Amino acid sequence: MPTDAPQPSFVLIRPQMGENIGAAARAMWNFGLDRMRIVAPRDGWPNPAADALASGAGRLLDEAEVSDDVASGIADRTYVYATTARPRELTKPVFSPEAAMADAAARIGRGEKVAVMFGPERSGMENADIAHANAIITVPVNPEFPSLNLAQCVLLVGYEWRRAVEAAPDMVMQGQTIDAADQRDIEALARHYEDRLEEAGFFYPDHKADSMKVNLRNLWSRMALTRADTQMLHGVLRQLLRGKTK
Incomplete structure (x- = not known):
């Protein structure tokens, strides 16, 4: 069964290869997303080729909703984003992935039903597909090589979704002995x-002794030492002196 976590549906429009659908499922589940929808898959559904690439996310494939066309695939959604790397002549808001998922989180928090559409691997969505969307998500890629693999695009948007709904520190110290040394x-x-x-x-x-001592003391203060570090440095000095006296 799908998780209870409020989230957008990820809608794959006319995906061409089962392997890419499986990889997209894996990318979704990496970030806690499990509402996959598939519109008009080229090779039919279910597709055994998708299972191997799902790598533990096979449940998403089993529970995927399959539709014959875009309108059916997003019929119950109230706000839809379309991912595309190419400029479009359609007049729509254009979001970065980060801003789009922040907007999606706010909308879902208000009770809206949100979807993100991803186009076919070879050429992406057609304007007729994007016309169904309320907004566009565009990734700032290399203009000389803008095409993203389907699973890559799903992974990128999924990551931004996770960032939007789950606060994470920019940096943490990890290890077995991380207690900071006190003064x-x-x-x-x-x-x-x-x-x-x-x-x-x-x-x-x-006449330079005092300033040398201040500089040495300042050196220790600048270092982000743990208690284990200070114990080791005490031991280093003791061992050096012990070796000198032998």
Whole structure:
């Protein structure tokens, strides 16, 4: 059964190869989308060639809604986007994928039923298809090579959908020992190195010693050290000194 998560339907218009339909299903499920619709598939439906490329997303193929024409495929939708890489003479709002999916999330939040149409692999949708849409999604691709594979386009729009509905940090630190060193850890490390370097005569000449110590202390402060890092650096210094005394 489809998930309960509110989401747009992804409508594949006259897809030509079962493998691309399967890859599109996989791309959809990567981002939690499972409402696939297929309009007039060239090789009929079901298509065994789609199963291998779905790679774990076969349920989407089993539950896909199949229609004979575009009008039937989107009949129950209240707002429809059409993806295209080529400029069109039709007068419509043109969104980037990011803006389109933010708009789609807002519309779905208001109770609207949204669909995104994707054209055939070889030439994309015809103007007659796009005339059914309320808006266009255009990807800023290389103008000398604008054509995207069907699954690539589905993946790109699916990614932007996920970004629109699920906040994600721009960067997180991962690992087994990620606890940040606090100021006591940093101070102990700085003092350890300063004392040992003092004993080794590193701070020379005397009139530069204070500024050298400040610069060294500032070095530790600039580093994003974990507690594990400070423990290792203490150990490094102890081992170096132990080797010197042997």
